[in-house]
Amino acid sequence: MDIQPQIKALAEKVASLKDQIGTEEATKNAFVLPFINLLGYDIFNPFEVVPEFTADLGLKKGEKVDYAIFQDGIPILIIECKHWREKLDVHGSQLFRYFHVTKTRFSLLTNGVQYRFFSDLEESNKMDEKAFFEFDILNLKESQIAEIAKFHKSNFDVDKIVDNASLLKYLKGIRNSIDQELSAPSPEFVKHFASQNYNGRITAQVLEQFTDLVKKAFSQMISEKVNDRLHSALNKENEKSTIDPLDEEEESKVVTTEEELEGFRIVQAILRRKLEKGRIIARDTQSYFGILLDDNNRKPLCRLRFNSSNKYIGVFDKDKKETKHLIDTLEDIYNFESHLLETAAFYEEENTGN
Secondary structure (H helix, E strand, O other), rough: OOOOHHHHHHHHHHHHHHHHOOOOHHHHHHHHHHHHOOOOOOOOOOEEEEEEEEEEOOOOOOOOOEEEHHHHHOEEEEEEEEEOOOOOOHHHHHHHHHHHHOOOOOOEEEOOOOOEEOOOOOOOOOOOOOOEEEEEEHOOHHHHHHHHOOOOOOOOOOOHHHHHHHHHHHHHHHHHHHHHHHHOOOOOHHHHHHHHOOOOOOOOOHHHHHHHHHHHHOOOOOOOHHHHHHHHHHHHHHHHHHHHHHHHHHHHHHHOOOHHHHHHHHHHHHHHHOOOHEEEEEEOOOOOOEEEOOOOOEEEEEEEEEOOOEEEEEEEOOOOOOOEEEEHHHHHHHHHHHHHHHHHHHHHHHHHHH
């Protein structure tokens, strides 16, 4: 499941709205629930996403964590949310208490901008003090999007994520150590390189001289590698635009908006009464945002036409003829509930007939 378009759209939404979000509850609704939704979990299904999940702590009853995501009746991820302006460092202990009274292997602490995933890698059923994976949605890297996708409902596998969490934890530690050595090389680190390049006795003066040299050498090496990568990428981009400039131009014109995604979620919510969620597929084009059954162009469920000043929803009859209707708000999509369900029922009857 490719979540890149949705998570980038959410990142844009966070950047544009955060200064208007004044409460923790607003942070949950505007930022955290859409994140849970893009992971494939139905935020309107109380058996899948449970708000205010009770996590009793010994004699202290009624303790609640903001959300718990369930799979086959078992909580697989508990989520504690804070207002987006709050620092997460002071809230880890609260989630730590909740963790050991649930059956989950994963927990998430977030303020809607920063996300920190925890597990029990060091001691069973006891949340680690340090997150094994964290990211800032306003400064996402491609590699981080790939890690986020592993928590998608269609990909979720406890054992695989736990194994991967251990690798991420060690990788993060090594990266931090390297970063620390590059910014302020330790005597041991400097001696390693000095001993390979200096024949005399390594005195305090020599060590001081090599400390500066080691910093400069790594700085130059990193700079050169970055420049080489940029040069290589630029050459590939030039080759691509020379070979197929029209395809590149066409692809760049398709922009999926948050409004289209919200409309898609409403259509999904309506059609879930007859169809499994995975069968309701979105396909964006330059002209309209299409919603198909089973990702089949011959089975259009509706089209959202939001690319002009007016908004339209296109619905289909049995002959697959589209009729466009003007709508004022996204809520107006609910007015076409019966038509959408009839269209879905017709396709299902076709399948049965065949």
